[in-house]
Amino acid sequence: MTSTKARGAGLGAVATFAGFAASLSAGTAHADAPVVYHPRDAAKTCTIGRDDVEFTALDKAGRPTTWLPASYHNLGTEPAYGFQVRLKDEAKECDGSIAVSLASYLAEGPDWKGSGPQRFLAYATTTLKKGQDVQTLTVSLPGTDGKKVACFGQLDLYFGTTIFDGQQKEGHGPLPENDDKKVVASPNPHDLIAGWNGGETKCETAPPPVTPPTSPPSTPPVSPPQSPPVTPPAAPPSTPPVSPPAPPVKPTSTPPTTPSTSTPPPASPGTPTLAHTGSDAGALSLVALTFFGAGGGAIAFSRKAGARKH
Numbered sequence: 001m002t003s004t005k006a007r008g009a010g011l012g013a014v015a016t017f018a019g020f021a022a023s024l025s026a027g028t029a030h031a032d033a034p035v036v037y038h039p040r041d042a043a044k045t046c047t048i049g050r051d052d053v054e055f056t057a058l059d060k061a062g063r064p065t066t067w068l069p070a071s072y073h074n075l076g077t078e079p080a081y082g083f084q085v086r087l088k089d090e091a092k093e094c095d096g097s098i099a100v101s102l103a104s105y106l107a108e109g110p111d112w113k114g115s116g117p118q119r120f121l122a123y124a125t126t127t128l129k130k131g132q133d134v135q136t137l138t139v140s141l142p143g144t145d146g147k148k149v150a151c152f153g154q155l156d157l158y159f160g161t162t163i164f165d166g167q168q169k170e171g172h173g174p175l176p177e178n179d180d181k182k183v184v185a186s187p188n189p190h191d192l193i194a195g196w197n198g199g200e201t202k203c204e205t206a207p208p209p210v211t212p213p214t215s216p217p218s219t220p221p222v223s224p225p226q227s228p229p230v231t232p233p234a235a236p237p238s239t240p241p242v243s244p245p246a247p248p249v250k251p252t253s254t255p256p257t258t259p260s261t262s263t264p265p266p267a268s269p270g271t272p273t274l275a276h277t278g279s280d281a282g283a284l285s286l287v288a289l290t291f292f293g294a295g296g297g298a299i300a301f302s303r304k305a306g307a308r309k310h
Contacts, residue, residue, distance in 0.1 A: 151203030
């Protein structure tokens with residue numbers, strides 16, 4: 001139990017402290033202390049980060065449905081009409097920027113566990129920054145190429161610009177995969193904003209064109225060398241048949257007659273010449289030969305010829 005004396009001492013101390021505080025306050029009120037202003041329109045110094053982003057799935061008319069913070073969400077309904085992403089109000093005037101991407105894939109099954117090695121379909125990306133604080137992302141969906149049923153597939157909304165399509169070059173990354181042999185979480189779960197798996201049937205992408213192996217050009221069969229055309233032997237120049245020499249004309253033997261001294265009459269103009277012997281000179285030679293060989297028979301021959309003429 002506390003004594004009355006002690007209690008009185010305590011009350012006196014409290015009263016003394018209260019009086020000191022009151023006097024101190026009174027003195028401060030009359031002092032010329034500096035005044036600090038905090039205007040509400042001062043420039044905000046900040047940098048855009050992941051916590052400054054919100055997203056929503058769009059409906060058929062392209063309108064936002066429910067805005068959600070950009071921490072991972074496993075969506076039960078396919079975002080068939082795309083996403084909209086934006087900066088929160090307190091980050092719209094901040095410095096810097098942040099990239100958001102959307103990708104679609106074909107899969108082996110309707111959920112992540114049985115999705116197997118996936119096949120890349122489409123990709124889109126955008127950047128959020130001051131003056132560009134609301135953006136829309138859409139991509140081709142699994143089974144939207146005229147198929148009546150939705151194909152097994154996956155959609156990923158994530159931070160960054162990497163394209164996870166399996167290409168081994170800068171700006172690209174491995175395909176998502178989840179089966180009994182291998183698990184590849186692409187993109188990194190830390191970068192994921194929203195994901196969807198679903199579909200009703202397995203669909204195949206068109207296989208890449210098969211390039212036939214290069215084969216040497218086929219050699220056409222070698223045709224046997226054609227023998228040069230046989231030229232018939234040149235026919236010897238036709239030699240006109242040699243006519244046998246005509247038998248010499250034997251003068252008609254006539255009994256010798258007594259030569260006459262009378263001069264024979266000249267040949268009539270119609271008497272033919274000996275064309276086959278070449279000239280009239282041959283005829284004169286023949287007459288002379290007959291004359292010397294037959295002992296003057298030519299004179300008698302001429303006379304007889306002249307008689308036939310007359």
